[in-house]
Amino acid sequence: GIQVEQSPPDLILQEGANSTLRCNFSDSVNNLQWFHQNPWGQLINLFYIPSGTKQNGRLSATTVATERYSLLYISSSQTTDSGVYFCAVNNRGSTLGRLYFGRGTQLTVWP
Amino acid sequence: SAVISQKPSRDICQRGTSLTIQCQVDSQVTMMFWYRQQPGQSLTLIATANQGSEATYESGFVIDKFPISRPNLTFSTLTVSNMSPEDSSIYLCSVEPRTGGTEAFFGQGTRLTVV
Numbered sequence: 001g002i003q004v005e006q007s008p009p010d011l012i013l014q015e016g017a018n019s020t021l022r023c024n025f026s027d028s029v030n031n032l033q034w035f036h037q038n039p040w041g042q043l044i045n046l047f048y049i050p051s052g053t054k055q056n057g058r059l060s061a062t063t064v065a066t067e068r069y070s071l072l073y074i075s076s077s078q079t080t081d082s083g084v085y086f087c088a089v090n091n092r093g094s095t096l097g098r099l100y101f102g103r104g105t106q107l108t109v110w111p
Numbered sequence: 112s113a114v115i116s117q118k119p120s121r122d123i124c125q126r127g128t129s130l131t132i133q134c135q136v137d138s139q140v141t142m143m144f145w146y147r148q149q150p151g152q153s154l155t156l157i158a159t160a161n162q163g164s165e166a167t168y169e170s171g172f173v174i175d176k177f178p179i180s181r182p183n184l185t186f187s188t189l190t191v192s193n194m195s196p197e198d199s200s201i202y203l204c205s206v207e208p209r210t211g212g213t214e215a216f217f218g219q220g221t222r223l224t225v226v
Contacts, residue, residue, distance in 0.1 A: 041201040
């Protein structure tokens, strides 16, 4: 299957700081999603972004499909942003809807 | 989008017993997926559940251990059988509301602890 690599694995910030999370993938994709996993284990959909740029409040994401990477930007971070951020993809030839996940970035925001 | 109700949200079970997890979707979907997330790890696909046919299991997962039912287009169950402490994980169901590479949605997960 497709390989998904996320960096950094861990990130510690002070409240108000900005951060960039990266996701590299090894094949062409027809789906790329960013998720935030809260402390209760629930996956929250952040972005569906197989290509292009999207923004939602303090969060934005960019996927450059031709270069096989995606970036998630978090601005003016808050303690509630803490948790694990996952990038997940579906590549051409895989069952539609089936996602391959990266190992995630553990984000900790201190007050 | 899709609203997915997953039950139970958490459970503590004795080793050797079985637990059935339910996943209910508010709309008809073709594919439903079951994932496992072991402590501190990423999500791994267990199987794909199609309505009207046997589930398709990923390498390392077998039907005897993780039997799956898919009686209709809005419901599926995953059973974790003959549990051991190594089965302690979060189990999540997922759907893609429409075919064509669109957005996938997840249930809130079932946090299972086996003692």
